[in-house]
Amino acid sequence: MSKSRRWLVAIAGAVLAAGLVAPTSAVAQAAGPAGPGPAGADPADTARADPAGANQAAADEPIQNPLPDPVQSSLGLTVEEFAQFPKTEPVPPPTDPRLMRHARINYLGEVPDGSGRLYVPDLNGKMYLLDHGSQHLYLDIGTIFAPDFFSGRGLGTGSGFITFHPDFKRNGKFYTVHSENGAGLGKPTTWPTQPNPILHAVVTEWTATDPAADTFSGTRRQVLRIGYTGQVHAIQQIDFNPTATRHSPDHGMLYIASGDGGQGASTTGPQDRATPYGKILRIDPLGTNGTGGQFGIPRDNPFAGDDGVLDEIYAIGMRDPHRFSWDPATKRMYLGHIGEHRIEAVYDVAPGDNFGWSEREGPFVYKRGDPQCGVYPLPANDAQYGYVYPVAAFDHNPPPGHPLCADSGHAISGGFVYRGHDVPELRGKYVFTDLVDGRIFYTEANEMRRGRPMATIHELMVYDPAGVRTTMQRLAGDKRVDLRFGQDGAGELYLLAKADGKVWKVVGTKRFASCDVGDARVSGTGGARNWSPVTPAKWQFRGDQVILAEAGVAPPGPRRPFEYAVLAKGPVFASTRIDAEVRLDTPVEVTNRDVIIVFGYRSPTRFYYAHLSTDNTIYPHNGIFVVNDADRLRIDDQWDPALSRGAPPAITDADWHDVRVVHCAGSGEIAVYVDGAREPLITAVDTTFGAGRTGFGSFDNIGRTRDFRVTGTPARG
Secondary structure: HHHHHHHHHHHOOOOOOOOOOOOOOOOOEOOOOOOOOOOHHHHHHHHEEEEHHHHHHOOOOOOOOOOOOOEEEEEEEEEEEEOOOOOOOOOOOOOOOHHOOOOOEEOOOOOOOOOOEEEEEEEOOOOEEEOOOOEEEEEEEHHHOOOOOOOOOOOOOOOOEEEEOHHHHHHHHEEEEEEEEEHHHHHHOOOOOOOOOOOOEEEEEEEEEOOOOOOOEEEEEEEEEEEEOOOHHHOOEEEOOOOOOOOOOOOOOEEEEOOOOOOHHHHHHHHHOOOOEEEEEEEOOOOOOOOOOOOOOOOOOOOOOOOOOOOOEEEEEOOOOEEEEEOOOOOOOEEEEEEEOOEEEEEEEEEOOOOOOOEEEEEEEEEOOOOOEEEEEOOOOOHHOOOOOEEEEEEEEOOOOOOOOOOOEEEEEEEEEEEOOOOOOOOOOEEEEEOOOOOOEEEEHOOOOOOOOOOEEEEEEOOOOOOOOOOOOHHHHHOOOOOOEEEEOOOEEEEEEEOOOOOEEEEEEEOOOOOOOOEEEEEEOOHHHHHEEOOOHHHHEOEEEEOOOOOOOOOOOOOOOOOEEEEOOOOOOOEEEEEEEHHHHHHHOOOEEOOOOOOOOEOOOOOEEEEEEEEOOOOOOOOOOEEOOOOOOOOOOOOOOOOOOOOOOOOOOOOEEEEEEOOOOOOOOOEEEEEOOOOOOOOOOOOOOOOOOEEEEOOOOOEEEEEEEEEEEOOOO
């Protein structure tokens, strides 16, 4: 394990049960003793977790930073615009700006008839087909169910989802879910409703006269209707398991993700097995023995036949089960679950699972009515409850001073395990998004295992077709992207944004700072003759070691590092890779200790430097900076000014560490690696300086380097 990554293990803490710690995971989780787990589940699956710092907080104290941040990956998705959908409007006109989107498109899938047609629902009532680039309206849900159709209040209301029966080519059947209010609230529901419902979620079966037609013509019938007290967390997704073969008991079974109607924060409804709220339901839409006689109960449902329990329930204990999918290789079902105030989670779903809401939020205790809206450590007897905890999760990281119970602008949208062919670097990765801010993540699917440490979450970069790094916020033209994944029948990936109503296809990947830096090499850099220090008297040269033995003093002019030595040997380089060993000689008790790697050096007031520090909590520490005849400017991606936090500390001890700095002059991409890590610790993009010399030093401390080597392309002129 690299020394620079020791922080991952340090913050993971001691594990509460078996004491398992995985250095590849940011959170440690262990199997608890056998207890009364969910129906059909192995007791080892009801894992107990002690994520970062949880074991150090008292049971009555909220955990301030429950989970480690996602790890920045050097891998980026190359995306190209695939479709633009027309502007639509919610009904009634919205007052919430989050509903004022160009088009509320929220999914893309492929019609399972071999035609290659793709379908895209818009929550504002439209169902579109994309036929080899030709886009047209297939079904207008909003008009058909007007005036009761309801999409202008609550983030998930409207025509939320469409899914096609696996035998659609033969039977012409597909299914939708939409929301109603007004006179629709007077219609009978399948089960007793929550008190004073504000909307009904309605699942409808449609039978097309001609399944190959471009627009729908045929019949419809209501399958089920559920009343919700709140205008949020109703039915989010309905879908069939595409991995189920024709003779499998799961073939043609419809899964329905029913949220808690916004009531789980104050009630125990999601734990009540006599209601459909906060559950995944599983029905046979072609059967008749279910509640109301409009659907059937699969015989292998986990609670089928149990007294006092809805036979339709597949799993319980959910707040907002937003998106689920199946891994084509392992057949595992994964759910992206939107949390209350702190935790966004991915669950491996099995029959009878209980994910704990509203007693748990992710792998933590949730306290209803808590004025701090926090999460708390698990109790010592947690295993007896049989809750199943996430296989991956991230927290919200609200900035200091943010109202404790206010929305901090984060929500997971579950995605897919990629098993396609066009993007080989994604194979075996589960990709998903923070739908609000448009960040894209992945975990390794083989790390997402129940009862084991949670999988490390990596944040992906984004590139346009020209190879220029960008962001989904920039592509969508909005800080609130409303980003979700879609997938075609071949397993290829698409990204949909409500902000501008566009769909992008993932067409490849690109590694950050992966340019060919060139093959000119400078080595054997020990010795005073090879270096030009700011203050020669402060430096010593012993063999291949270059030693800053005395701290520098602040120079006049712009704020910048005090003391450094520029490598005089060799040419001026454009694209550059620096490889060196470094050591901080300032005592470890000094938390602001540092060394720097200089590159792109043009003059004493014009250069880049990578600052490697024990501290990452203030602006000048542990980042990438540019000095351009002005005070040093921080340019790295990792710095979060709201949290006053940057990349994890680069060096925390008195040992030697391997450091690599890559500067791609053409793209401006800069990456800093420590101790041979595959992923960069710090990244930046800046094109201020396209060429310059390299060097070593410290802002205001002491340290040394050895085996300092430079590879690159000599600058012209």
